[in-house]
Amino acid sequence: MSKLQERATANKWSSMSGKKPPSMGDIFRTTFLIVVSLIILAPVLWFVLSSFKDVTDLSSRPPKILPTHWAFENYTEAFKMYNYKRYFTNSVIVTSIATVLTLTINSMAAYAFAKYNFRGRDGLFVLTLAMIMIPLQVILIPIYLVVANLGLVNTYWGMIIPAAATPTGVFILRQYMLTIPDELIEAARIDGAGEFRIFARIVLPLCRPALAVVGIFSILWRWNDFLWPLLIAQKEELYTLPVALALLNGQLVVPYNIVLAMSVMSIIPVLFMFVFMQRQIVQGIAQTGIK
Amino acid sequence: MPYLFVAPNMFIFITFIIWPAIRGFQISFFDSIDGRTFTPVGAGNYRTIFGDPTVASVAKNTATYVIFYVLISTILATALALVVNEQKFAKGFFRAIIFLPVMLSPVVVGLIWNDVLDRKVGPLNSLLEALGGGSPGWLVEPKLGMIAVIFVGVWVHIGFYSIILLAGLQGIDRSLLEAASMDGATRSQIIRTIILPLLKPTTLVIIILSTIHGFQSFDFIYTLTGGGPLGATTLIVQYIYDRAFQSPIQYGLGSAAGVILFMIIFAFTALNFLVGKKREAI
Numbered sequence: 001m002s003k004l005q006e007r008a009t010a011n012k013w014s015s016m017s018g019k020k021p022p023s024m025g026d027i028f029r030t031t032f033l034i035v036v037s038l039i040i041l042a043p044v045l046w047f048v049l050s051s052f053k054d055v056t057d058l059s060s061r062p063p064k065i066l067p068t069h070w071a072f073e074n075y076t077e078a079f080k081m082y083n084y085k086r087y088f089t090n091s092v093i094v095t096s097i098a099t100v101l102t103l104t105i106n107s108m109a110a111y112a113f114a115k116y117n118f119r120g121r122d123g124l125f126v127l128t129l130a131m132i133m134i135p136l137q138v139i140l141i142p143i144y145l146v147v148a149n150l151g152l153v154n155t156y157w158g159m160i161i162p163a164a165a166t167p168t169g170v171f172i173l174r175q176y177m178l179t180i181p182d183e184l185i186e187a188a189r190i191d192g193a194g195e196f197r198i199f200a201r202i203v204l205p206l207c208r209p210a211l212a213v214v215g216i217f218s219i220l221w222r223w224n225d226f227l228w229p230l231l232i233a234q235k236e237e238l239y240t241l242p243v244a245l246a247l248l249n250g251q252l253v254v255p256y257n258i259v260l261a262m263s264v265m266s267i268i269p270v271l272f273m274f275v276f277m278q279r280q281i282v283q284g285i286a287q288t289g290i291k
Numbered sequence: 292m293p294y295l296f297v298a299p300n301m302f303i304f305i306t307f308i309i310w311p312a313i314r315g316f317q318i319s320f321f322d323s324i325d326g327r328t329f330t331p332v333g334a335g336n337y338r339t340i341f342g343d344p345t346v347a348s349v350a351k352n353t354a355t356y357v358i359f360y361v362l363i364s365t366i367l368a369t370a371l372a373l374v375v376n377e378q379k380f381a382k383g384f385f386r387a388i389i390f391l392p393v394m395l396s397p398v399v400v401g402l403i404w405n406d407v408l409d410r411k412v413g414p415l416n417s418l419l420e421a422l423g424g425g426s427p428g429w430l431v432e433p434k435l436g437m438i439a440v441i442f443v444g445v446w447v448h449i450g451f452y453s454i455i456l457l458a459g460l461q462g463i464d465r466s467l468l469e470a471a472s473m474d475g476a477t478r479s480q481i482i483r484t485i486i487l488p489l490l491k492p493t494t495l496v497i498i499i500l501s502t503i504h505g506f507q508s509f510d511f512i513y514t515l516t517g518g519g520p521l522g523a524t525t526l527i528v529q530y531i532y533d534r535a536f537q538s539p540i541q542y543g544l545g546s547a548a549g550v551i552l553f554m555i556i557f558a559f560t561a562l563n564f565l566v567g568k569k570r571e572a573i
């Protein structure tokens with residue numbers, strides 16, 4: 001290849017920043033991404049379409065792509081039967097209370113770590129971060145025994161409290177609070193504001209972006225969480241959506257078309273969050289590497 | 292006052308993480324079938340873990356899953372991040388699609404793929420049949436079951452790792468790439484000799500994170516295969532769960548498996564921390 005041709009290829013490379021007509025690379029990349037997108041979207045779409053099929057369509061072979069008759073009754077039936085409203089309400093209760101609790105206690109701890117000097121501060125902060133090393137899966141059996149001894153099995157609090165303190169939440173909020181100038185807090189103290197008032201009225205409002213990130217992650221995680229509620233909710237009245245879906249799917253009592261409709265409904269709130277808060281979610285992950 | 296602020300958080304950590312962790316270590320030296328009466332067995336549970344054929348197959352499944360999951364996730368996520376980073380047309384759209392599965396409930400993901408991979412009425416097999424292939428029993432044959440679980444594991448998390456790698460790519464100094472391209476380097480040369488080496492710290496983080504995630508996998512497998520066929524996709528977390536809720540109930544043995552899982556996760560988290568430190572130092 002002559003020097004000149006080399007230059008020409010090199011120029012194509014700078015399409016990274018420039019505005020040129022589509023190159024071979026552009027076509028290759030777009031094709032690759034379309035294939036990947038299909039592998040991701042097709043199963044989800046298939047699943048959603050299945051949720052509109054009746055029992056006959058679901059067992060037809062070869063399977064039909066579109067329902068012969070759109071079985072909206074799968075959805076109305078789901079609402080009427082199988083305590084669907086109960087599971088949905090349970091998920092809402094656990095997710096919302098747990099998120100409020102997480103935001104409250106995590107921001108309190110974060111504030112102490114960011115803005116106070118006290119004995120044992122650094123040690124307690126390291127201890128907080130070290131909790132990342134002990135995920136639920138590792139202490140599954142002993143934590144179950146502890147929670148059972150405290151009488152928290154089959155209670156909402158049992159589902160909510162044990163996982164409410166999160167090391168990552170404290171970390172994200174503390175990093176954010178470090179950027180708040182101390183003078184602001186000092187000034188409020190001189191004006192005679194109490195410590196808790198300063199925290200609630202001055203610091204928290206300033207931390208809104210960080211609180212949003214921690215809140216979004218808490219909502220997503222709690223809504224989709226399975227292992228913990230599976231351990232705690234052993235009575236059907238307390239099942240959250242994921243627990244109900246997993247356990248109902250195993251039984252033949254509940255028709256599969258109803259399970260499908262319930263599954264699709266359970267992912268709609270999350271999809272809404274995704275559409276409206278994609279930026280915060282993506283940035284949160286890129287910065288912390290934690291989901 | 293500061294102690295009051297940290298108290299609620301610390302109380303939960305101590306009651307629901309530290310105390311159970313200590314208890315778990317203790318219980319791992321006992322036998323118990325009801326969680327109330329404990330019979331000391333010394334290191335018996337650990338001997339069982341390293342000698343019992345059932346546990347050995349769980350260990351083998353977990354190792355197979357983690358190795359392939361980490362390898363495929365890392366390579367594919369790097370490729371995706373490189374491609375998305377340079378994509379001009381509908382970049383945000385593709386990024387959103389790749390990220391979508393991360394948001395889905397793992398339980399539902401298991402149900403989705405259970406539906407798609409169904410031997411008789413699943414769309415994948417009807418597609419394969421139309422193309423002249425057979426209709427493999429994805430969720431019926433042990434080997435294929437493992438392949439399905441690895442594939443779905445990658446499918447779920449790939450977006451998560453791509454996002455982190457994408458952030459790493461965006462941190463690379465543009466002027467380096469432009470200088471290289473001025474000097475006549477080709478695209479693949481630039482990727483191989485500049486981008487990938489500079490991305491190495493982030494790639495290392497992905498390898499470590501995906502290893503930790505791999506060892507913790509449980510929920511989507513529960514609804515995809517339930518650990519079957521014939522226990523072929525039973526990984527360590529399900530094994531621990533089963534020791535508390537499925538017969539034979541063996542709290543001590545399950546706790547010992549938990550201790551071993553802890554040591555694995557501890558090692559990789561510590562490694563991640565060290566790598567992070569080194570990254571900051573640079």
